[in-house]
Amino acid sequence: MKPANAAGTPYYVPPEPKPLPSFLLAVAVHAVLLAFLYFGISWQNTEPVAVEAEVWDMSVQTAAAPPLPPEPAPEPEPEPEPQPEPEPAPPPRPAEAPPVERPVTPAPPDINLEREKQRKAELLKKEQEKRELAEKQKREREEEQRKDLAEKKKQEEVDRKAKELAAKKEAEEKKKEAEKLAAAEKKKEADKLAAEKKKEAADKAAKAKAEAAALAKIRQEDLKRMAGAMGSSGSAEKSTAPKIDSGYVAQITAKIKSNTTYAGSLDEPGNPKAVFRVDQLPTGEIMSVRLARSSGVPEFDRAVENGIRKASPLPKKKDGTVERNLEVNFSMKDLD
Numbered sequence: 402m403k404p405a406n407a408a409g410t411p412y413y414v415p416p417e418p419k420p421l422p423s424f425l426l427a428v429a430v431h432a433v434l435l436a437f438l439y440f441g442i443s444w445q446n447t448e449p450v451a452v453e454a455e456v457w458d459m460s461v462q463t464a465a466a467p468p469l470p471p472e473p474a475p476e477p478e479p480e481p482e483p484q485p486e487p488e489p490a491p492p493p494r495p496a497e498a499p500p501v502e503r504p505v506t507p508a509p510p511d512i513n514l515e516r517e518k519q520r521k522a523e524l525l526k527k528e529q530e531k532r533e534l535a536e537k538q539k540r541e542r543e544e545e546q547r548k549d550l551a552e553k554k555k556q557e558e559v560d561r562k563a564k565e566l567a568a569k570k571e572a573e574e575k576k577k578e579a580e581k582l583a584a585a586e587k588k589k590e591a592d593k594l595a596a597e598k599k600k601e602a603a604d605k606a607a608k609a610k611a612e613a614a615a616l617a618k619i620r621q622e623d624l625k626r627m628a629g630a631m632g633s634s635g636s637a638e639k640s641t642a643p644k645i646d647s648g649y650v651a652q653i654t655a656k657i658k659s660n661t662t663y664a665g666s667l668d669e670p671g672n673p674k675a676v677f678r679v680d681q682l683p684t685g686e687i688m689s690v691r692l693a694r695s696s697g698v699p700e701f702d703r704a705v706e707n708g709i710r711k712a713s714p715l716p717k718k719k720d721g722t723v724e725r726n727l728e729v730n731f732s733m734k735d736l737d
Contacts, residue, residue, distance in 0.1 A: 415516045612680070612688040652716040653727070658735060661708025665700050667733055674732040675702050677709060685714035685723050696733065705731045 673696035680688040690709050695702050709729060717723050 415520060418512065418515070609689065649716070649718050649724075653712075653729065654731070654735065656712045656716060657705070657708045657729065657731065660711035661704055661731075661736065663701055663704040663736055665698070667736060669698060669701075669733055672732050672734045673697050673701060674730060675705050677706065677729045677731070679709060679715075679727040679729055681713075681715055681723055681725060681727065683723060683725070685717055687713040687715065693728070698733070701733060 674694075675692065675696040676694040678691045678693050682688060687710060690706055692702060692706065715723065715727075
């Protein structure tokens, strides 16, 4: 008889019963059979056996008398006959051996019931194993998920640091590039300023050279004119130069002041004064400006010199003439 198959469970062949109980049962049956054979043969042996024994017990056991025969029916009284001597009592029979109790043979177990119990136990075991396997797989999946999450976080951290490093490196490169551009622009400006200064110096030198040449030419013309004047007659023992008109000096000072820009403080002690020598053409255009005496403040000296150059051409006298050589005295308080 095959055990009923539970719903949803695969069919399986029940295992063979264990041989040990069957072997022990066979041994017990053979032992009982041998005992029956032995005691049966001994019990059927009627040969009297002489027994000698020493009785130590104080009580003496005697054999029981045989049962009396039934009394016969009364008959007429016969003649009295002599009484026969009583027969000797038979020897006591040997004590019978106690009967051997047969071992209780256990009822054969219900094989189907045992198989059903075993099948249920195996089903329960399999269900337990399935649950344990499912829990183990769940734990493994959770562990894998935790590992994946940790690995993902670690990778994200690595990517973030890489991005920060790349951004920092890019910022440093941009900064270096900007510094290079700034340095190049600064160098370009410095070169341009140097070129301008060089050009300005060259222009200034060329202008000074041209002014010096023009001044030399004018001086030569003045010398020629003076030489011609000396050849003419004159009654004065020595020539006397005319005095410079004060109004003419005031006009020159006002024009130089209007063209002078000084960013420094005017509260210098002692009212510093700068003295310049100016050579001009008959038209009033300035040929050269030379610092004869410094005020002690270089910025003030340069500001006044630039103002004198910007004031060209200088104002003329009332008669339309100019002083070819001038000594310009300019004090710091004159700028107030």
